[in-house]
Amino acid sequence: MNKKEHFTRAIEENEGLIYKVTLLYTDSLQDREDLYQEIVFQLWKSYDSFDEFSKLSTWMYRVAMNTAIYNLKKNNRKVGTTTIDPMVERIAEHKDHSEDEKLKLLHDQIQKLNLLEKGIILLYLEGKSHDEIAEIIGITTSNVGTKISRIKKKLKSQINKN
Incomplete structure (x- = not known):
């Protein structure tokens, strides 16, 4: 080939x-x-x-x-x-209205993240390992863990405000 x-x-x-x-x-x-x-x-x-x-x-x-x-x-x-992933929308269609609202709220909050944070959370939500995320983004594995933790806290804080 x-x-x-x-x-x-x-x-x-x-x-x-x-x-x-x-x-x-x-x-x-x-x-x-x-x-x-x-x-x-x-x-x-x-x-x-x-x-x-x-x-x-x-x-x-x-x-x-x-x-x-x-x-x-x-x-x-x-x-x-x-939309992060069309499959997420299809899954949401099969859940009750409150789950759909939660998913939309999460999606809206992810869109407010900066470019690097969006990329990291996308890879995390896809099930990529910390090592894979580190290699893709170009940071250390321990830094990935720290950033994911901070992103989760940021998202939780933003969602709790709404």
Whole structure:
């Protein structure tokens, strides 16, 4: 399999993570499509630098999140309320109204976090280990634990105010 075929296969197998990042850091369909293309372009440009010591999905998350954050800063744009994961909405549809309200409140509070905090909590909610989050974000594992604890406290405090 040549480089192009291997890359295409990697994108197809991991496109869900790219969509999740685009949903978190954009507020319109057009912006999501543009960011998706930019992420794939950046992945292609840096594909040769991927080392086999990390998981491919971990490396792809890192490139995707860095691209999204860079584009937001470059365009000096704010992100409105977006869905973290369409599956969360489907799960909420099957629960009672109060659970739906709780989920919306949590989602709204996550949108108020800064860019790094959003990225960390997204990875945490996806079940990524502290080691994986550290590798993706580029901080130490112990710092990940500290940041997650602070983010949880911040979210709890924000939710209790409402």
